[in-house]
Amino acid sequence: MQTQRELSSFPIAPVHKTKLAAAGFIIVEDLKGMKPSELSKETGIGMEESLDILKLVLGTDGKGDNSGHVDKSALDILKQEQSLPHIVTFSEQLDNMLGGGVPLCKITEFCGAPGTGKTQICMQLAVDAQIPECLGGLEAEVIYIDTEGSFIVERLVDIVTATVEHCKEIAGGDQDSGELGDFTPERVLSRMHYYRCHDYIELLATIHLLPDFIKQHSKVRLVIVDSVAFHFRHDFDDMSLRTRLLTSTAQNLIKLATTFELAVVLTNQMTTKVRAGESSQLVPALGESWGHASTIRVILYWEGQERYAWLYKSPSHREARVPYQVTMGGIRDVVTEDESHNDDTVDTDKNPTKRQRVT
Numbered sequence: 001m002q003t004q005r006e007l008s009s010f011p012i013a014p015v016h017k018t019k020l021a022a023a024g025f026i027i028v029e030d031l032k033g034m035k036p037s038e039l040s041k042e043t044g045i046g047m048e049e050s051l052d053i054l055k056l057v058l059g060t061d062g063k064g065d066n067s068g069h070v071d072k073s074a075l076d077i078l079k080q081e082q083s084l085p086h087i088v089t090f091s092e093q094l095d096n097m098l099g100g101g102v103p104l105c106k107i108t109e110f111c112g113a114p115g116t117g118k119t120q121i122c123m124q125l126a127v128d129a130q131i132p133e134c135l136g137g138l139e140a141e142v143i144y145i146d147t148e149g150s151f152i153v154e155r156l157v158d159i160v161t162a163t164v165e166h167c168k169e170i171a172g173g174d175q176d177s178g179e180l181g182d183f184t185p186e187r188v189l190s191r192m193h194y195y196r197c198h199d200y201i202e203l204l205a206t207i208h209l210l211p212d213f214i215k216q217h218s219k220v221r222l223v224i225v226d227s228v229a230f231h232f233r234h235d236f237d238d239m240s241l242r243t244r245l246l247t248s249t250a251q252n253l254i255k256l257a258t259t260f261e262l263a264v265v266l267t268n269q270m271t272t273k274v275r276a277g278e279s280s281q282l283v284p285a286l287g288e289s290w291g292h293a294s295t296i297r298v299i300l301y302w303e304g305q306e307r308y309a310w311l312y313k314s315p316s317h318r319e320a321r322v323p324y325q326v327t328m329g330g331i332r333d334v335v336t337e338d339e340s341h342n343d344d345t346v347d348t349d350k351n352p353t354k355r356q357r358v359t
């Protein structure tokens, strides 16, 4: 590769050449090590076009030379992993258990029985992904795929309002200051792209079309499917077809996560597994092969009157369990007696099956 070759000598669209030059990318060397998302961010060129430019100039997707050989050290990979941002859940304990929150480039699956808080976590993440960059957030757009009809927009508004207020408090209460002035409930809601899928065909079609949508909306950093199990559990007689479709869905989602550097968050239901001679057990639905689809799996459950999140599968963090609560403002840590007198968002819901609204 001629590292000193000028980018203007490549067959790149003139408009993109101008943007590259304006952002300081003049020769091949300048693009080395760039990821499509970084190039897109720095130049304002779309994600797909950035990928094309990197392929054209470097012969790859920008991650190395075109020899096809391994071109990274373990240290490079470690640095890359450590630099990947996370989306916080607003429960510090849950974030710590996950290594900082829900990671980009991976699939995280929240499994749990009805009422454990899967949808609440999805909504909280959908809002938190939009926290402004000046507060360390991703300022992202979000895709929310709802298969169950459990997306209650009034509930989302509660979480959005609390999150916006919280961010403004952190920023010093100056509501109109700088970039935070844009972080309003209306803006957060308008940057959440909602799809309602009524059957598995609509779900598969939506997932299939996501890459095109994301190319048009390069700020998308979170794709939520709540729940992935619903239609696959109810609409199927042919189990081998189901397995094939689930396998290709998992492949599409992981490709989406890595290509566009975004987090995929799925929810899954629980089902009863009965083994001969053993007592029955609640396990995540969709079978054992689906268990390999997600990189990280968290099981939500009740213990007495407290909600717990159990990190059941993770390639890099040890198994752990932490309590969390669902408050009017969203997901939070469980507060102790001492802390609670200062907190007006205590989990008043002691009945796991009842949706309670705090006014």
Ligand SMILES: Nc1ncnc2c1ncn2[C@@H]1O[C@H](COP(=O)(O)OP(=O)(O)OP(=O)(O)O)[C@@H](O)[C@H]1O
Binding pocket: 112, 113, 114, 115, 116, 117, 118, 119, 120, 121, 148, 150, 155, 158, 326, 327, 328, 329, 347, 348, 349, 351, 352, 353, 354, 355, 356, 357, 358
């Ligand atoms: N405003 C609120 N304040 C406190 N808790 C709330 C509030 N709104 C909902 N909840 C609680 O959230 C829980 C419901 O969570 P969620 O809908 O996320 O469950 P889920 O795991 O997605 O269940 P399902 O599988 O039935 O969709 C209920 O226990 C409900 O009491």
